[in-house]
Amino acid sequence: MPQIVVYGLPGIPLGCIFALIAVGLVLAYTTSGVFNLAFGAEAYAAALLFYVAVHAGWPKWAAFVVSVVLFGPALGLAMDRYLFRHIRTASTLAKLIASLGLLIAIPRLTEVIFGNAVRMAPPSLILNPNHIYFHLGSYAVSGIEISTVGVTTAALIVLIGLFGFTQLGLRMRAVVESPRMVQLTGINADRVSMVAWVISGAFASLAGVLLAPLYAQLLDYNFTGLLVSGIAAAAIGGFTSLPLAFAGGIGLGVIQEILGGYLPSGSILSSGLQDAFPFLVLVVMLVALPSLKREHETNDPLASCDPPPPPLASTLRNQSFDRWTRYASWTILFIFVLSVVTWIPGNWVFTLSQGMVFSIIFLSITLLTGMSGQLSLAQATFAGVGAFAAGQLADHFGLSVIAGMFVGGLLAAAVGIIVAIPTLRMGTLALALGTFALALLVGSVVFPYSWAGNGNSGISVPRPLIGPVSFQDDRAFFLLSLVILVLCSLVIIMIRRGMVGRSLLALRSSEVAASTIGIDVRRLKIMVFALSSGIAGIGGALFASLQQSVSPADFSYDLSLLFVVVVVTAGVRTVEGAIEAGIGYYLLLQIMDFLPARYSGGVILPILFGLGALSYARHPEGLVEFQKRVWTERLLRLRDRLGGTPSTPDSDLPDEVVIPAVHHPPATG
Amino acid sequence: MNGAIARANQVTDQSFQSLPPGSQGSPHSSALLELDHVNASYGPYKALFDVSFKVPEGSAVALLGTNGAGKSTVARVISGLVPVESGSVVFGGREITGLPVWKIARAGVAHAPEGRSIFASLTVEENLMLGFALRVGESSPSKSVKEALEKAYAAFPRLGERRRQLAGTLSGGEQRMLSLAGILTIPPKLLIVDELSLGLAPVVVDEVFDTLERILEEGTTMLVIEQHIGRALEIADSVVVLSKGRVVHDGPVRDLEEIVQEIMPRPEE
Numbered sequence: 001m002p003q004i005v006v007y008g009l010p011g012i013p014l015g016c017i018f019a020l021i022a023v024g025l026v027l028a029y030t031t032s033g034v035f036n037l038a039f040g041a042e043a044y045a046a047a048l049l050f051y052v053a054v055h056a057g058w059p060k061w062a063a064f065v066v067s068v069v070l071f072g073p074a075l076g077l078a079m080d081r082y083l084f085r086h087i088r089t090a091s092t093l094a095k096l097i098a099s100l101g102l103l104i105a106i107p108r109l110t111e112v113i114f115g116n117a118v119r120m121a122p123p124s125l126i127l128n129p130n131h132i133y134f135h136l137g138s139y140a141v142s143g144i145e146i147s148t149v150g151v152t153t154a155a156l157i158v159l160i161g162l163f164g165f166t167q168l169g170l171r172m173r174a175v176v177e178s179p180r181m182v183q184l185t186g187i188n189a190d191r192v193s194m195v196a197w198v199i200s201g202a203f204a205s206l207a208g209v210l211l212a213p214l215y216a217q218l219l220d221y222n223f224t225g226l227l228v229s230g231i232a233a234a235a236i237g238g239f240t241s242l243p244l245a246f247a248g249g250i251g252l253g254v255i256q257e258i259l260g261g262y263l264p265s266g267s268i269l270s271s272g273l274q275d276a277f278p279f280l281v282l283v284v285m286l287v288a289l290p291s292l293k294r295e296h297e298t299n300d301p302l303a304s305c306d307p308p309p310p311p312l313a314s315t316l317r318n319q320s321f322d323r324w325t326r327y328a329s330w331t332i333l334f335i336f337v338l339s340v341v342t343w344i345p346g347n348w349v350f351t352l353s354q355g356m357v358f359s360i361i362f363l364s365i366t367l368l369t370g371m372s373g374q375l376s377l378a379q380a381t382f383a384g385v386g387a388f389a390a391g392q393l394a395d396h397f398g399l400s401v402i403a404g405m406f407v408g409g410l411l412a413a414a415v416g417i418i419v420a421i422p423t424l425r426m427g428t429l430a431l432a433l434g435t436f437a438l439a440l441l442v443g444s445v446v447f448p449y450s451w452a453g454n455g456n457s458g459i460s461v462p463r464p465l466i467g468p469v470s471f472q473d474d475r476a477f478f479l480l481s482l483v484i485l486v487l488c489s490l491v492i493i494m495i496r497r498g499m500v501g502r503s504l505l506a507l508r509s510s511e512v513a514a515s516t517i518g519i520d521v522r523r524l525k526i527m528v529f530a531l532s533s534g535i536a537g538i539g540g541a542l543f544a545s546l547q548q549s550v551s552p553a554d555f556s557y558d559l560s561l562l563f564v565v566v567v568v569t570a571g572v573r574t575v576e577g578a579i580e581a582g583i584g585y586y587l588l589l590q591i592m593d594f595l596p597a598r599y600s601g602g603v604i605l606p607i608l609f610g611l612g613a614l615s616y617a618r619h620p621e622g623l624v625e626f627q628k629r630v631w632t633e634r635l636l637r638l639r640d641r642l643g644g645t646p647s648t649p650d651s652d653l654p655d656e657v658v659i660p661a662v663h664h665p666p667a668t669g
Numbered sequence: 670m671n672g673a674i675a676r677a678n679q680v681t682d683q684s685f686q687s688l689p690p691g692s693q694g695s696p697h698s699s700a701l702l703e704l705d706h707v708n709a710s711y712g713p714y715k716a717l718f719d720v721s722f723k724v725p726e727g728s729a730v731a732l733l734g735t736n737g738a739g740k741s742t743v744a745r746v747i748s749g750l751v752p753v754e755s756g757s758v759v760f761g762g763r764e765i766t767g768l769p770v771w772k773i774a775r776a777g778v779a780h781a782p783e784g785r786s787i788f789a790s791l792t793v794e795e796n797l798m799l800g801f802a803l804r805v806g807e808s809s810p811s812k813s814v815k816e817a818l819e820k821a822y823a824a825f826p827r828l829g830e831r832r833r834q835l836a837g838t839l840s841g842g843e844q845r846m847l848s849l850a851g852i853l854t855i856p857p858k859l860l861i862v863d864e865l866s867l868g869l870a871p872v873v874v875d876e877v878f879d880t881l882e883r884i885l886e887e888g889t890t891m892l893v894i895e896q897h898i899g900r901a902l903e904i905a906d907s908v909v910v911l912s913k914g915r916v917v918h919d920g921p922v923r924d925l926e927e928i929v930q931e932i933m934p935r936p937e938e
Binding site: 176183185186308 | 710711712713714745748749750751769770771774775779780782784785786787788789790791795798799800802803804851
């Protein structure tokens with residue numbers, strides 16, 4: 001047998017795994033309009049349930065019934081009933097964020113329910129995974145390979161039959177575009193979407209139970225890591241074709257194995273291949289495939305039946321009230337800073353500095369997601385670029401960390417531009433997926449090198465020194481991060497008030513309308529993306545200097561996902577939101593430290609913020625900001641009742657003019 | 670000053686001389702559709718105030734009014750797209766207030782919404798199939814979806830030529846034709862057409878109104894919303910005029926100029 005075939009053969013079962021995920025993603029995307037990133041989490045939860053049941057002594061068929069026949073569809077049903085049904089006609093961004101929230105919350109929820117024990121050797125569903133059943137030439141075919149190829153093929157045939165020969169597929173696609181118009185033809189759109197989610201949930205749980213025995217240990221990381229390969233395979237099918245996604249998955253698996261065979265073994269390149277190769281495929285597909293450019297986002301012609309969205313918090317400002325809150329917040333800030341430099345214990349000062357440094361990184365999300373409506377899933381990676389650049393420059397050239405911070409920011413911005421140019425043109429989904437793939441690529445192929453993050457051992461980064469002033473002390477460093485945070489916030493506020501901010505508001509409302517009034521949409525988007533990555537880079541460098549030692553694990557891809565849900569829950573449209581998110585998250589993390597590991601902040605907070613992000617479609621200003629508005633209104637009403645001057649919302653131009661993302665005419669016809 | 674005529678010309682480009690004598694709606698036939706003190710709103714914006722009128726079985730009622738008068742909202746309230754706040758909608762003797770949209774559609778109400786009301790990501794044929802699937806054999810000679818498709822293509826040959834094309838790539842007029850073909854091929858009990866002539870070439874509008882007249886004769890009841898007042902009055906038996914969400918006139922077809930006065934009252938001088 002030629003060498004290339006020997007290398008390529010194990011790629012077929014591997015490709016089937018990619019295909020299974022790709023088909024699941026395409027299935028959900030075409031039938032529900034949601035690019036369901038939570039697919040990996042659903043699969044993991046089902047695999048975990050199967051594992052727990054088998055280890056509790058249940059027969060395998062019973063465990064299968066519980067995890068695949070009952071749990072998977074039930075999870076799909078719940079996701080439809082309580083979440084996605086209500087945001088069917090929301091923007092791509094809103095749906096992506098909702099699925100992201102689930103992707104983060106579900107694995108941690110299972111940890112709370114089933115504990116975080118190490119789970120070795122997940123059981124296999126049908127055949128003995130390691131037993132060699134027959135030889136194909138010189139290649140030994142094991143049980144896991146047979147069952148993977150067999151079940152994947154069977155699932156694909158069932159799906160194609162279901163959609164090719166019944167009205168179901170047609171109705172599902174129609175519901176994605178406009179549930180109301182489907183209803184007008186007499187079809188119960190809710191039931192159609194329910195069926196779509198049940199099938200998708202069953203498929204995810206089947207994939208999870210099948211894939212689990214591939215790894216020695218059952219970890220959610222393994223499932224989310226496979227997502228990028230699945231996304232790349234789905235891109236080959238244009239995110240719409242099931243057979244092409246299937247073929248793409250197999251092709252990806254085979255080519256990856258062949259490449260792996262020829263690359264020097266043990267090098268960073270070959271071990272990072274599984275993460276790097278899908279990224280290249282995805283970017284090539286995004287650039288080359290014309291059908292992906294036309295974003296799969298058609299507006300519901302009957303969207304105007306919805307009532308207009310309520311005004312955001314910042315539009316309901318009241319001048320006199322505003323003055324009081326401003327005085328109060330300045331006073332609180334002053335007392336806070338004074339306390340930090342005098343009596344607050346050291347470990348809390350450190351935590352607060354951490355919170356402020358992350359606030360800077362979060363500001364990059366405010367700029368990108370809140371102000372321009374784009375989603376990046378690589379902000380932690382950009383932070384890492386800044387951190388390692390500052391560290392290496394200080395180490396090799398003795399460059400001051402402050403200067404290194406800005407060089408790092410520039411470098412991160414440059415990387416951002418390189419990613420933004422091919423993907424931004426293709427819209428929100430492409431940028432999110434492209435940056436997701438980038439995070440995996442950089443995390444496993446670039447950061448491990450000694451000239452970057454230096455693998456697991458990491459690099460050390462000094463505290464800055466400006467002339468005779470040293471920031472070695474935590475309290476001094478706190479003041480430095482405060483200054484940099486204020487500077488970054490001012491930059492964002494100035495952008496928002498200036499021409500760029502107004503243009504971004506126009507862009508977020510309607511790209512087409514923005515371009516008709518002379519806004520260069522493409523240039524504006526790339527500029528904002530570069531600026532956002534730059535700010536993340538600066539924050540990353542500051543973080544490295546605070547920790548004094550950082551490794552690639554501090555900037556792993558899953559952290560980027562967490563960043564997004566935390567900021568979105570707190571408030572992605574305002575600078576205050578980012579600061580509340582940063583300081584709030586790290587303070588809570590520290591406060592919850594005394595809880596047992598199973599309920600620690602590292603477990604509970606992702607659940608809370610992940611679930612909080614689910615409300616993004618309804619409260620795009622963030623849950624915390626929304627509550628602030630509710631309480632402001634209550635306070636104003638209370639003051640009126642106590643006999644103050646009747647308050648009317650400030651008619652002057654508020655700080656932030658908020659245009660609803662979708663414009664609803666008050667009443668048509 | 671013939672100000673009313675000048676204003677009327679802004680509303681309709683029809684000539685008024687060709688108006689048919691107003692055919693009186695027969696008061697004896699029972700009402701197929703009845704709105705009773707219907708109020709509706711979009712969030713904080715109230716759109717309909719105590720709207721009451723009847724559509725007698727087998728007749729055509731024209732619903733007229735300026736932009737923002739609430740015409741489309743009335744259509745949406747009947748088909749269930751916009752919830753009724755108070756009041757009731759009775760169709761065929763049965764209260765349909767608060768029923769889900771798809772149940773109202775199955776009861777025999779077909780609503781052709783204003784504008785581009787097609788599924789852009791589906792092909793022409795898929796668009797038609799979706800509409801026909803539940804309605805074949807329901808009061809029409811078509812026994813199967815295939816038969817209904819052929820009937821639609823015969824009536825609108827342009828759609829037949831483009832059956833495999835994505836509906837979103839059709840021209841505006843063709844998209845309008847597509848949404849009408851879905852409804853007119855199998856006539857419903859009650860047809861609500863919203864701004865039918867919008868974006869259609871005058872020749873096509875003629876054809877479409879001919880078809881409407883034919884299915885009216887075959888027994889379909891109609892509620893016609895039109896900016897093209899002349900056209901609407903040609904087909905209608907009676908007229909309901911809305912202004913700022915209220916019914917300001919409900920009665921038989923009268924002189925056009927009078928109705929124009931009703932819709933766009935001359936400002937106080």
